[in-house]
Amino acid sequence: MRSAWSASGASPGDYIALLKSRVMSLVVFTGLAGVLVAPGAIHPVLAAVAVLCIAVGAGASGAINMWYDRDIDAIMNRTRGRPIPTGRVAPGDALGFGVVLATASVAIMGLAVNFAATALLAAAVLFYVFVYTMWLKRRTPQNIVIGGAAGAFPPMIGWAAVTGGVSVESLLLFALIFFWTPPHFWALALYSRGDYEKAGVPMLPVVAGKAETKKQMLLYTVLLVPLSVAPAWLGFAGWIYGVGALLLGLTFCAAAISVLLETDRSAKRMFGFSIFYLFALFAMLVADASPGMAG
Amino acid sequence: MAPKLMMADVMTDDKEDRRYPSETHRRQRGKNLAMLVVLVGLVVLFYVVAIVRMGGN
Numbered sequence: 001m002r003s004a005w006s007a008s009g010a011s012p013g014d015y016i017a018l019l020k021s022r023v024m025s026l027v028v029f030t031g032l033a034g035v036l037v038a039p040g041a042i043h044p045v046l047a048a049v050a051v052l053c054i055a056v057g058a059g060a061s062g063a064i065n066m067w068y069d070r071d072i073d074a075i076m077n078r079t080r081g082r083p084i085p086t087g088r089v090a091p092g093d094a095l096g097f098g099v100v101l102a103t104a105s106v107a108i109m110g111l112a113v114n115f116a117a118t119a120l121l122a123a124a125v126l127f128y129v130f131v132y133t134m135w136l137k138r139r140t141p142q143n144i145v146i147g148g149a150a151g152a153f154p155p156m157i158g159w160a161a162v163t164g165g166v167s168v169e170s171l172l173l174f175a176l177i178f179f180w181t182p183p184h185f186w187a188l189a190l191y192s193r194g195d196y197e198k199a200g201v202p203m204l205p206v207v208a209g210k211a212e213t214k215k216q217m218l219l220y221t222v223l224l225v226p227l228s229v230a231p232a233w234l235g236f237a238g239w240i241y242g243v244g245a246l247l248l249g250l251t252f253c254a255a256a257i258s259v260l261l262e263t264d265r266s267a268k269r270m271f272g273f274s275i276f277y278l279f280a281l282f283a284m285l286v287a288d289a290s291p292g293m294a295g
Numbered sequence: 296m297a298p299k300l301m302m303a304d305v306m307t308d309d310k311e312d313r314r315y316p317s318e319t320h321r322r323q324r325g326k327n328l329a330m331l332v333v334l335v336g337l338v339v340l341f342y343v344v345a346i347v348r349m350g351g352n
Contacts, residue, residue, distance in 0.1 A: 011322050012329040045347045049340070112344045 014088040015097055018066050019059030026278065027058040027154045033282040034158025034173060037236070037289045042162045049112040050161035054154050056105040057121050061128040061150070063098030067091055068133050072199035078192055102129075109161075116160040124153035138200070141207040144189075148181030149174075155282070169236050172227070176281065179224050183217040183256060184274040190214070190259070190267035217270075218256040225249035228281055241288040245281060252277050 031054035035047050042050075066073065066084055074085035083089040089097075102125050110118040132147025140146075152174045159170035189196055189203040190213060196203045205213045228249045232242030255270040 009319060009322060010326070012325055015326075015329075043347050045343055049344060108340070111341075112348070 009087075010083070010089045010093065014083045017083050018063040018089060018094055018097060020062030020066075021059075023062060023151075024055055024058050026275070027151065028055045029279060030173075030177065030282055031055070031154035031158040033286050034155030034160075034170065035162055036158075036286045037155075037173075038159040038162035038170070039236075040162045046112055047161065050109065050117060050158065053105040053109040053113070053117075053121060054157055056101050057109075057125050058154070060098045060101035060105060061125050063094055063101065064129050065133045067095040067098060068129075069137075070094075072138075072201060075199045076192075076195040078195055113161045114164050116163075116165050117157050120153055120157045120160050120166075124150050124157065127153075139202065141202050141204040143202070144185040144204075145182050148185065149178055151181055152177035169231070169234060172230055172234065173285075175227055176224070177278070179220055179227055180274065180278055183220045183224075183252075184271065184278075186213050186217050187259065187267045187271035187274060191265075191271070214256075214260040218253070218260055221249070221253045221256040224252060231285060237285055237288045241284045244284045248277055248280055 028051060032051050035042065035050060066082055069079075070082075070084040070091055073079035073082050079085070084091055084094055106118060106122045106125070109121050128147070128150035132143065132150055136143040136147045155173035155177070156166060156170045159173065160166060163170075186204055189205045190210060193203070193205045193210070197206045204216065225246065228245040229242050231237035232239060232245070237245075252273065255266070255273050259266040259270050
């Protein structure tokens with residue numbers, strides 16, 4: 001139900017709701033993990049500023065996404081309660097809010113940290129807004145595969161904040177989230193298929209059907225197993241992490257097989273597990289990198 | 296005594312209503328306070344970062 005746009009009717013909480021705080025928490029955690037796992041030292045204040053900038057940049061991207069997708073958000077059950085479709089925040093205000101936050105986060109990262117982290121943060125925001133939101137999301141079922149790269153930047157940004165650059169290890173952290181993103185979002189799309197279909201978003205289950213989507217989800221989870229163990233092979237994580245990552249990866253594969261064989265309820269369970277999987281994987285990396293925890 | 300107290304209450308309510316005549320004004324005040332917090336926070340942030348970076352040199 002829409003009411004007349006009224007910028008003055010919005011409360012601070014409505015603007016905070018634009019930032020997609022649940023997505024932000026994952027971004028913050030993986031960004032922080034990148035800072036903690038990277039070799040070298042950074043002043044704790046600058047590390048905190050870097051993580052704050054990553055969080056604000058991610059939130060800004062979310063706000064701009066909500067501005068652009070306000071038409072389909074109003075149609076989908078999952079998103080119709082958002083601030084713009086409900087009329088709590090005017091579209092122009094949401095866009096301005098997002099743009100100001102994005103600019104500020106990149107500027108502050110540049111002033112406080114270093115060029116590499118700043119460039120990566122800017123790239124992540126621009127990629128999410130222009131490549132995923134405005135270009136791919138409504139045009140191709142591979143939207144989340146390519147566009148999901150935006151969500152894979154945070155650990156690389158955290159790493160770059162410490163080391164001043166990109167390395168094989170930070171690219172591996174990027175790859176972990178990149179290959180995690182499709183099964184995560186397709187699990188959501190499987191049990192929200194009707195919603196995406198109504199809104200005309202070409203998610204894979206809508207375009208190619210459930211069977212093909214489930215097969216591809218399994219493929220990505222299988223690919224994740226060696227990727228997740230690779231930090232132990234490369235030597236920047238210990239064997240305890242390696243074993244834990246292997247067990248988590250095999251459990252993720254089992255969840256994907258369950259989705260392949262069973263009903264949509266399995267998809268909901270897999271979606272929930274995928275969030276736990278990523279948190280647990282990065283938590284183990286951080287624990288492994290802590291002093292006295294060399295495995 | 297009782298009428299005097301009631302008058303004071305009414306005068307306070309009137310004052311509040313004049314300052315914040317509507318829900319819109321109350322929300323705007325909330326946003327103004329949030330903006331103040333953000334601006335002060337930015338000032339503190341820039342100050343602290345400047346001190347840290349100067350200390351590194």
